[in-house]
Every structure is written in structure tokens, then in C-alpha cells.
Amino acid sequence: RKEVEQDPGPFNVPEGATVAFNCTYSNSASQSFFWYRQDCRKEPKLLMSVYSSGNEDGRFTAQLNRASQYISLLIRDSKLSDSATYLCVVISSPFSGGYNKLIFGAGTRLAVHP
């Protein structure tokens, strides 16, 4: 089983639609969670952090359910510019006092059309 799993999509939605992405992770000791956005042939860029209390940034809302080991991203009022791959990221700290490594899901591709 992969450490971080996502539905690969693609999600094809019209402008203005609301779309939700889900992600599950296997390591219950994971402590920090993020969503990154990656445009075609570009580097990943941090979109937002995910907290247990949920957090919102404009049209984007992220939620974390620790009991179910589940992370979600909701995009409201989709824009053409939202077309990208969305990567779910879990922080793993395998060694006490050591480094943090980012564990990425394979990504969910979103295509927003006019």
C-alpha cells in the first residue's frame, strides 16, 4: 500500500463548479499535511497547509480527519487557471530530532473548461 494515495483523476469540470479531492495516508504518526499545486512540467508549489480544525484560503478549503487518516481539498467557483495537478503531501519524521521528508501522493489532475 502506498503511504499517500489519491484519486488520479482527471477531474474535468466547467468554470464555476465546485470540486473536491480526497487523499488518504497510511502512517498514523504523521503530523503535518499540505496540498501542493503543480502545473504541467513545472515544480510543485505550496498551496496550503491542512489543520485538524480545517482552514480556508479564498476559494480553497482544506480539511483533515485524523481518525480516518483522510485529507480533503475543496475548490469552489473553479477558474480556468485552477487547471493543474494537486498533490497531497504528508510530512514524515522518521528519526527523532532528525529531518522531515515530504511524502507525496501521485496527484490528482484537474482540468477546468469554459
Add this chain to the structure above:
Amino acid sequence: ETGVTQSPTHLIKTRGQQVTLRCSSQSGHNTVSWYQQALGQGPQFIFQYYREEENGRGNFPPRFSGLQFPNYSSELNVNALELDDSALYLCASSLDGGSYEQYFGPGTRLTVT
């Protein structure tokens, strides 16, 4: 932009050859991590360097090695290239190994033929 640069942008090598990829981190960032992203996959952690020492490694064979220099630059070296090494190689810099926020460079796209 993140202030992290990588070179070259693209590279084509032949199976069995060796390659060196370069990264320049943000000034003041003591930590650099390297990731391999195959087509259609998320980035996979290769290793991390903190103050010129390797302090963490993913599931990659020893033919993947690295160096970090005091001037915030670093290298990823891959020996005995295999076809499966074809991927986008990303470096990411952060303040230190415990930092959650990592800043990615634009990547080097390596093709092995």
C-alpha cells in the same frame, strides 16, 4: 519565485553513463532535499543534506549520491544510469532539516536512452 535554481534544465544521457545535476538554494537555507518525479507520479524523496552532511535517505540505491557546499549549492550524482532513471529531478531548500516548508527549484528533466 522561490529563489532556488537548478541546472541544466534538460539533459539526455545514455544508459551506463554518469550525470551530475546542480542546485542553488536560497541564501541562508542550510538544508537541501532531492526528489525524483517520474512521469505521472508524485515526487519521491531521494535524500536530504544538512550543513554538508547527508542526514536522511529514501529508497534509492547507492549509485545516487550527493554533495552540499558551504555556498548553498549542491549536487546530485547518478552513476551507471538506467532507463528508469528518466525523470524530473527536483531540489528543495529549507531553513533546516526540521522545517516543514520546502522551496522547490524548477527541476532538471533527465532522459536516459
